[in-house]
Amino acid sequence: MSQWLNQVIEQAKQVDDYLTPVRQQALKTLQTEGWPSQRSEAWRFTPLTPVTNREVQTAAADQAGEAPEVAGLNAIDVVFANGQLVTDLDNISWPEGVTVTSLAEAGQHSDDVAAVFGQVKPQRHLFGLVNDAVCQQGIYIDIADGAQVTMPIRIVNLATQDTDAHTRVLVRLGKDARATVIEHGTGDAQSMTTAFAEYDIAASAHLEHYRFAMFTGSACHVGGSHFKLGDHAELNSTLVGYGSQLSRVDVDIHHAGEFADAKMNAIYLLAEGELFDLHSTIEHAVPNGTTEENARGIIGDRARAVFNGRIHIHRDAQKTLAELNNRNLLLSRRALINTKPELEIYADDVKCAHGATVAEIDEGALYYLLTRGVPRSRALIMLNFGFIRELVNLMPNEALREWLLPVLSERFAKMEVR
Amino acid sequence: MLKVKNLHASVEDKAIIKGLNLEVNPGEVHAIMGPNGAGKSTLGYVLSGRDGYEVTDGDMTLNDANLLDMEVEERARAGMFLAFQYPVEIPGVSNMEFMKESVNAMREERGEDPLTAAEFLKKAKAACKQVQLPLDFLKRGVNEGFSGGEKKRNEIMQMILLEPSLCILDESDSGLDIDALQVVADGVNSQRDGKRSFIVVTHYQRLLDYIKPDFVHILADGEIVKSGDASLALEVEKHGYAFLGKKYEEAEA
Numbered sequence: 001m002s003q004w005l006n007q008v009i010e011q012a013k014q015v016d017d018y019l020t021p022v023r024q025q026a027l028k029t030l031q032t033e034g035w036p037s038q039r040s041e042a043w044r045f046t047p048l049t050p051v052t053n054r055e056v057q058t059a060a061a062d063q064a065g066e067a068p069e070v071a072g073l074n075a076i077d078v079v080f081a082n083g084q085l086v087t088d089l090d091n092i093s094w095p096e097g098v099t100v101t102s103l104a105e106a107g108q109h110s111d112d113v114a115a116v117f118g119q120v121k122p123q124r125h126l127f128g129l130v131n132d133a134v135c136q137q138g139i140y141i142d143i144a145d146g147a148q149v150t151m152p153i154r155i156v157n158l159a160t161q162d163t164d165a166h167t168r169v170l171v172r173l174g175k176d177a178r179a180t181v182i183e184h185g186t187g188d189a190q191s192m193t194t195a196f197a198e199y200d201i202a203a204s205a206h207l208e209h210y211r212f213a214m215f216t217g218s219a220c221h222v223g224g225s226h227f228k229l230g231d232h233a234e235l236n237s238t239l240v241g242y243g244s245q246l247s248r249v250d251v252d253i254h255h256a257g258e259f260a261d262a263k264m265n266a267i268y269l270l271a272e273g274e275l276f277d278l279h280s281t282i283e284h285a286v287p288n289g290t291t292e293e294n295a296r297g298i299i300g301d302r303a304r305a306v307f308n309g310r311i312h313i314h315r316d317a318q319k320t321l322a323e324l325n326n327r328n329l330l331l332s333r334r335a336l337i338n339t340k341p342e343l344e345i346y347a348d349d350v351k352c353a354h355g356a357t358v359a360e361i362d363e364g365a366l367y368y369l370l371t372r373g374v375p376r377s378r379a380l381i382m383l384n385f386g387f388i389r390e391l392v393n394l395m396p397n398e399a400l401r402e403w404l405l406p407v408l409s410e411r412f413a414k415m416e417v418r
Numbered sequence: 419m420l421k422v423k424n425l426h427a428s429v430e431d432k433a434i435i436k437g438l439n440l441e442v443n444p445g446e447v448h449a450i451m452g453p454n455g456a457g458k459s460t461l462g463y464v465l466s467g468r469d470g471y472e473v474t475d476g477d478m479t480l481n482d483a484n485l486l487d488m489e490v491e492e493r494a495r496a497g498m499f500l501a502f503q504y505p506v507e508i509p510g511v512s513n514m515e516f517m518k519e520s521v522n523a524m525r526e527e528r529g530e531d532p533l534t535a536a537e538f539l540k541k542a543k544a545a546c547k548q549v550q551l552p553l554d555f556l557k558r559g560v561n562e563g564f565s566g567g568e569k570k571r572n573e574i575m576q577m578i579l580l581e582p583s584l585c586i587l588d589e590s591d592s593g594l595d596i597d598a599l600q601v602v603a604d605g606v607n608s609q610r611d612g613k614r615s616f617i618v619v620t621h622y623q624r625l626l627d628y629i630k631p632d633f634v635h636i637l638a639d640g641e642i643v644k645s646g647d648a649s650l651a652l653e654v655e656k657h658g659y660a661f662l663g664k665k666y667e668e669a670e671a
Contacts, residue, residue: 367468370491374491376489378519382511
């Protein structure tokens with residue numbers, strides 16, 4: 001058993017609010033299933049030891065720093081500092097059609113929040129259940145049918161020393177609506193945070209989504225972004241992961257409506273002894289859906305990456321087009337990737353492809369660049385950064401692209417090679 | 419300029435260069451000829467510092483700086499240029515990006531400011547024109563999908579841009595037809611200014627009709643067995659490497 005989980009359960013028992021029915025259910029599962037063993041498939045390559053015997057702590061919100069600046073992004077920022085909502089939602093002039101509610105003060109919107117809370121996120125995620133049970137901070141964003149929200153909404157999660165924090169993001173995107181949501185988490189000090197987001201995307205709506213899980217050092221983080229797509233809905237999602245003692249993101253995309261289109265790109269860049277784990281599950285429950293998922297990572301030094309990408313095509317999901325690809329570059333002999341793309345197909349008229357590759361540095365190409373006087377660090381960036389940059393360039397938001405490229409290439413330049 | 423004394427080098431513990439001596443002074447053109455397996459390409463790799471090519475004995479200096487203390491990129495910035503026999507294809511890195519990075523690394527070494535994009539483009543265009551490479555080759559991946567001749571011309575284009583003090587041409591003639599050979603040779607000759615030195619490594623005498631050497635050395639089994647002037651190359655052309663002994667005669671057949 002885990003001291004941390006026991007303490008969280010005790011904490012959860014004290015919570016009593018309008019979400020209690022869902023919380024009780026989660027609590028029950030947590031109590032029966034308990035802490036996963038190393039044999040548990042979901043945690044096979046990702047040891048939970050950094051959290052198992054953790055003492056739950058609470059750092060004050062005012063200790064957290066400022067939200068990272070993204071020049072030219074021009075977004076509405078909602079900031080959670082050490083798990084506490086520090087943005088005054090009433091002080092923001094929200095675009096037309098957007099209604100935002102704090103989970104802690106849902107008031108008249110309690111029923112709307114309860115209708116979404118825990119409805120998109122599958123119940124199998126242990127830390128998702130933890131979040132269900134104890135999370136009291138979060139926001140619910142409702143975007144009315146047809147609303148075209150051009151200004152991105154960025155939800156920032158800052159974690160500092162001695163933090164245990166649990167936050168939730170709920171988004172309902174109405175029919176034909178359009179919006180951009182960015183989940184941006186950072187932290188490098190000893191902490192444990194969970195952040196789960198649920199997106200209910202109605203028919204013909206379009207969501208542009210980003211999740212930057214930039215936790216490093218001893219900042220442990222487990223979270224998830226979960227999507228439900230209606231008929232003709234479109235999702236364009238980009239995930240960027242750094243590694244820490246424990247950093248794990250679960251993504252679920254559920255094609256609930258026909259002709260929905262999901263594009264998901266993931267980038268991870270790991271250094272030193274970092275760990276990053278991405279699990280994605282795409283459920284094609286109905287016919288005519290399309291999915292394209294590309295996950296690419298560079299792993300240096302003693303870092304470890306785990307990728308598990310599952311595409312599940314149900315028996316009725318004829319005419320599904322699904323592609324899943326995972327490419328990895330190992331910069332050192334001690335770097336490790338455990339990759340497992342999985343296709344499970346029960347329909348007979350579908351077009352699916354999946355693949356995973358692991359490569360090392362091309363010595364011949366590196367030597368060629370060096371003979372022309374190019375510094376070694378620059379040569380490595382030129383040779384190896386290209387396939388990461390390709391995914392960055394596919395991000396629709398220009399300001400985010402221009403912010404992210406130098407951030408990633410700087411991180412890459414510092415990575416140790418063999 | 420370049421002084422190589424009693425150089426011994428091995429690859430995977432196999433001795434390839436076995437006591438090689440060579441001195442190249444400013445402005446000189448040295449041709450190194452020899453049969454297959456003599457260590458011609460190895461010499462270029464050893465001089466440039468390629469990983470896996472281990473110097474086991476001897477000295478080599480470039481302008482009195484000890485090459486053995488220098489990394490590959492430091493040797494390049496000290497003025498050494500190696501034109502590859504088989505230039506590497508690097509999809510995903512554009513020729514332009516590569517050369518700009520390279521030219522600016524050289525400029526930094528000399529304490530000069532980096533070129534602006536416009537300044538660089540002007541120089542690159544001129545260099546392309548000189549070796550008759552279409553301008554869109556700058557935008558393409560390094561050597562990606564280039565023909566053999568285009569790759570060799572790209573090497574010379576790089577040489578023109580980087581203005582090295584010592585150029586080592588590793589079989590720059592191999593796989594070229596006579597027109598391409600002429601272009602490559604013209605490119606090289608345009609860079610002869612009385613100060614810049616060249617080591618032209620070649621199997622055949624043909625290239626030396628276009629690039630006139632001051633000295634010709636015959637490399638066999640890891641050492642220079644004979645040196646002379648340009649007439650030595652003609653002798654080899656006429657009689658083959660037979661004078662080296664039966665072993666090489668057979669290798670040539």
